[in-house]
Amino acid sequence: MTRGVLLGPQRLHPIVDKAADMLGIDGRIAAVTAGWQEREAEDQELCAALGNRAVNLMLHARAETAFREDPELFAAHRAKQDRLRQLQDLYRLRLASHLKAARRVQQAQAPRDLIESELEEAVQAIRLLDAHHVVKTHHIQKDFDRKVKPLERPAVVKQLKEIEAILATCAGVAIAGGHVAVLYNRLRLFDLGPRLADLPIIAWSAGAMVVASRIVLFHDSPPQGRGNAEVLEGGLGLFPGVVPLPHARRRLNLQDPGRITVFARRFAPATCVALDERCFLHFDGPRWSAGANTFQLRTDGHLVALH
Amino acid sequence: MSAMNTRLTPPTKLAIQSFLAHGPVDAAAIDKFLRSHSFPLIEGRNATFVYRGPGDQVNLRHWVFGLGSSQPFTRVGNTDFWYHTLELPPQSRVEYKLEVILGGVGTWIRDPLNPNLAHDPFGANSVAHGQGYRTPNWTEHDPEARPGSMVEASLEGTPLGTQRVSIYLPARFRESRRYPLLIVHDGGDYLRYAALKTVLDNLIHRLEVAPLVAALTHPGDRIGEYPNNPSHAAFIAEHLLPFMEKRYPLYAAPAARCLMGASFGGVASLSTAWRYPGTFGRLLLQSGSFAFTDIGESKRGPVFARVVDFVNAFRESPGRPSDKVYLSCGTYESLIYENRSLVPLLQSTGMDVKYEEARDGHNWENWRDRLRSGLSWLFPGPLWMVYE
Numbered sequence: 025m026t027r028g029v030l031l032g033p034q035r036l037h038p039i040v041d042k043a044a045d046m047l048g049i050d051g052r053i054a055a056v057t058a059g060w061q062e063r064e065a066e067d068q069e070l071c072a073a074l075g076n077r078a079v080n081l082m083l084h085a086r087a088e089t090a091f092r093e094d095p096e097l098f099a100a101h102r103a104k105q106d107r108l109r110q111l112q113d114l115y116r117l118r119l120a121s122h123l124k125a126a127r128r129v130q131q132a133q134a135p136r137d138l139i140e141s142e143l144e145e146a147v148q149a150i151r152l153l154d155a156h157h158v159v160k161t162h163h164i165q166k167d168f169d170r171k172v173k174p175l176e177r178p179a180v181v182k183q184l185k186e187i188e189a190i191l192a193t194c195a196g197v198a199i200a201g202g203h204v205a206v207l208y209n210r211l212r213l214f215d216l217g218p219r220l221a222d223l224p225i226i227a228w229s230a231g232a233m234v235v236a237s238r239i240v241l242f243h244d245s246p247p248q249g250r251g252n253a254e255v256l257e258g259g260l261g262l263f264p265g266v267v268p269l270p271h272a273r274r275r276l277n278l279q280d281p282g283r284i285t286v287f288a289r290r291f292a293p294a295t296c297v298a299l300d301e302r303c304f305l306h307f308d309g310p311r312w313s314a315g316a317n318t319f320q321l322r323t324d325g326h327l328v329a330l331h
Numbered sequence: 332m333s334a335m336n337t338r339l340t341p342p343t344k345l346a347i348q349s350f351l352a353h354g355p356v357d358a359a360a361i362d363k364f365l366r367s368h369s370f371p372l373i374e375g376r377n378a379t380f381v382y383r384g385p386g387d388q389v390n391l392r393h394w395v396f397g398l399g400s401s402q403p404f405t406r407v408g409n410t411d412f413w414y415h416t417l418e419l420p421p422q423s424r425v426e427y428k429l430e431v432i433l434g435g436v437g438t439w440i441r442d443p444l445n446p447n448l449a450h451d452p453f454g455a456n457s458v459a460h461g462q463g464y465r466t467p468n469w470t471e472h473d474p475e476a477r478p479g480s481m482v483e484a485s486l487e488g489t490p491l492g493t494q495r496v497s498i499y500l501p502a503r504f505r506e507s508r509r510y511p512l513l514i515v516h517d518g519g520d521y522l523r524y525a526a527l528k529t530v531l532d533n534l535i536h537r538l539e540v541a542p543l544v545a546a547l548t549h550p551g552d553r554i555g556e557y558p559n560n561p562s563h564a565a566f567i568a569e570h571l572l573p574f575m576e577k578r579y580p581l582y583a584a585p586a587a588r589c590l591m592g593a594s595f596g597g598v599a600s601l602s603t604a605w606r607y608p609g610t611f612g613r614l615l616l617q618s619g620s621f622a623f624t625d626i627g628e629s630k631r632g633p634v635f636a637r638v639v640d641f642v643n644a645f646r647e648s649p650g651r652p653s654d655k656v657y658l659s660c661g662t663y664e665s666l667i668y669e670n671r672s673l674v675p676l677l678q679s680t681g682m683d684v685k686y687e688e689a690r691d692g693h694n695w696e697n698w699r700d701r702l703r704s705g706l707s708w709l710f711p712g713p714l715w716m717v718y719e
Contacts, residue, residue, distance in 0.1 A: 247707035
C-alpha cells in the first residue's frame with residue numbers, strides 16, 4: 025500500500041514540511057507541479073517549504089517536448105482529449121436531470137419514509153451514471169494506449185528515462201495542485217501511477233484529487249451554471265476510499281444538509297473529506313488518520329471531525 | 332415584480348408602530364428607541380426611515396423610478412422626531428438622501444442614522460438595503476487574492492486628442508501568455524465607485540473570470556464623446572485597440588475583446604461595436620441609456636438627442652455588432668423599459684444575449700454588483716478545473 029499525506033491548499037499556510045516529517049522522508053523529494061502548466065518551473069516557494077531538497081520532474085514541459093518531437097503523438101493525444109471532453113458534455117446532460125430529480129424528491133411533500141426510499145433510488149441512479157462514466161473514460165484512455173502506445177514512442181521513452189533516473193534518487197514525491205485535468209494527463213502520459221506507488225507521497229489540492237480513485241469536480245455556487253459535482257475520471261487510485269475535497273469551505277455549501285447528504289451518499293462507501301488549509305489525511309499502509317479540523321461529509325447531511 | 336410603494340404589508344406590527352402605541356413619546360423614549368435599533372429599520376418588506384432634528388418638513392428623496400421622488404416624513408406630535416415607512420421588496424438596494432426644510436430652505440443631507448454610503452461623482456448617498464441584500468464579498472478586499480497591477484499610459488494623436496488610459500494587468504501577468512482584453516468606458520469611475528480593481532483581483536483569484544488585461548478610459552466630455560461619436564469609436568477601435576495589442580500579449584480575436592460601459596458608456600460600447608462589426612466579440616452593457624422613439628420626439632431632452640438618433644438607427648438596422656452580450660439594468664431605473672426593449676432586438680441578430688435585472692437604481696454599486704455575473708459569463712475562468 026502506498027503511504028502518503030493528502031493536504032488542502034498550501035499557498036498561505038503550508039504544512040508540506042510537516043507532512044514530509046510524518047512520512048519520514050529523509051532525502052530528496054520529486055516535485056510534480058504540472059498542474060501549474062506554463063508556471064511549472066516557478067517552484068521556489070514550494071522548494072523552500074520542503075527544505076530546499078525538491079527536484080522538479082517538469083512533467084508539463086517534458087510532455088510539451090514530447091509532443092513537439094512526435095506530432096503524431098500530439099495529434100492522437102489531442103483527439104483523445106477532445107473525445108473525453110465530448111463525453112464529459114454528454115455525461116453532464118444526463119447528470120443534470122439525475123441530480124434535479126434527487127433534489128426534487130428531497131423537497132417533495134410526502135411521508136418521510138417514502139421520500140427516503142425514493143431518494144435512495146435517485147442517488148443510486150446517479151451512482152450508476154457516475155460508474156458508467158468512469159468506465160467510458162477508462163475505455164477511451166485504454167484505446168489511446170493500445171493504438172498509440174505512448175510508452176514505446178522514443179519521444180516519451182527519452183523523457184521517461186530521465187524521470188525514472190530522478191525518481192531513483194528521491195525518497196518521496198510531492199504533487200502540487202493546479203489544473204486537475206492537465207495534471208492527471210501528464211501523470212498518465214508517463215504512466216507514473218505505478219512508478220510513484222512505492223514512494224511516500226505528499227499531495228495537495230488537485231494533487232490529492234488525482235491520486236484518489238475518482239476525480240470529482242465540484243463547486244456548489246459557481247457564477248454560471250448549476251454547480252453539479254461531476255466525476256472527471258478514475259484517478260490514479262493510489263489512495264482508494266476517499267474523495268478529497270480541497271477548498272471545501274469556499275466551494276461547497278457546507279451549511280446545506282440536503283446537498284451534503286446527496287454528495288456523501290453518491291460517493292459512498294468512499295469517505296468525502298473536506299481538505300481546507302491545515303487539514304490532512306495520513307495514510308500509513310492500510311490505515312488512515314486525519315488532522316484536527318479535517319471533516320467528513322456524512323451521509324446524514326452533517327459534517328463530522330475525523331480527528 | 333412589484334414596484335416599491337408606500338403600502339404597508341399587514342399584518343405584522345412594525346417596531347415604529349409599537350413604539351408610538353406604547354406610552355408617551357418623549358425625549359427619553361426617543362433616545363431609547365434610536366439606541367435599540369439600526370436605521371433604516373428593515374422589517375420584512377418594510378423600511379422605516381427616521382430623522383431626529385429641527386425642521387418644518389422632512390422628505391425622503393430617492394431615485395426610484397415609478398415612485399414619487401419625494402416622500403414626506405410624519406412628525407410625531409410636537410417632538411423633533413420624524414419617520415416614514417415604505418415598502419421595500421427583498422434584495423432591494425436604494426440610494427437616498429433626506430431633505431430637511433427649515434424656514435423655507437430645503438437642505439439635502441445624508442441620513443445621520445445610517446452608516447451605509449454609496450459614492451459617485453456627485454458625492455455620496457445613504458443606502459437602504461432591503462431584506463436579503465448583502466454587499467457581495469467579492470467586491471471587498473480579500474487578503475488571499477493576489478493583487479493585479481495598474482499601469483498608466485497616454486495615447487497621443489487620437490481623434491479625441493491625447494487620451495489617458497489606465498491599464499490593469501492581472502496578478503502573475505506573464506509576457507509568454509495571452510490574455511483577453513476588456514475596454515472599460517469611464518474607467519476611473521469604475522475604479523473609484525465600483526471597486527473594479529478589487530473585483531477583478533477577486534474574481535480572477537477565485538478562478539471565476541479568466542485572467543484578463545483591462546484598458547480603462549477616462550473621457551473628457553462623455554456626453555459629447557459617447558453617443559455614437561465616430562471620433563470616439565475610431566479612438567477605441569483604431570488607436571486604443573492596436574496600442575494595446577502591440578504593447579501586451581493579447582489574443583487577436585473578436586471573442587477575446589470586450590467593450591464595457593454603463594449608462595452613456597453602454598451607448599458608447601454598443602455604438603462602437605456597431606461601427607466596427609466583427610471587431611469586438613463581447614459587450615458588457617450596464618443600464619445603457621438606450622433611449623429611442625417609436626413615433627414623435629423623445630422627451631428626454633437635448634442631451635439624449637444623438638442617443639435617440641443612434642438607437643433609432645440601430646433598431647432599424649442592427650446588423651450583428653458582436654457575438655455575445657451581457658446586458659443589465661435596475662428595475663428602479665427609468666431606463667428599464669429601453670433595456671428590456673433592446674433584449675429581443677439583440678437576440679434577433681443571432682447574438683448570444685444574457686439579460687439580468689436587479690432591484691436597484693442607476694448607480695455605480697448596482698453596476699458593481701452585476702460584474703461577477705457579466706464578466707464570468709463573457710470570460711469564464713477555469714473554476715471547474717483548477718484546485719490550487
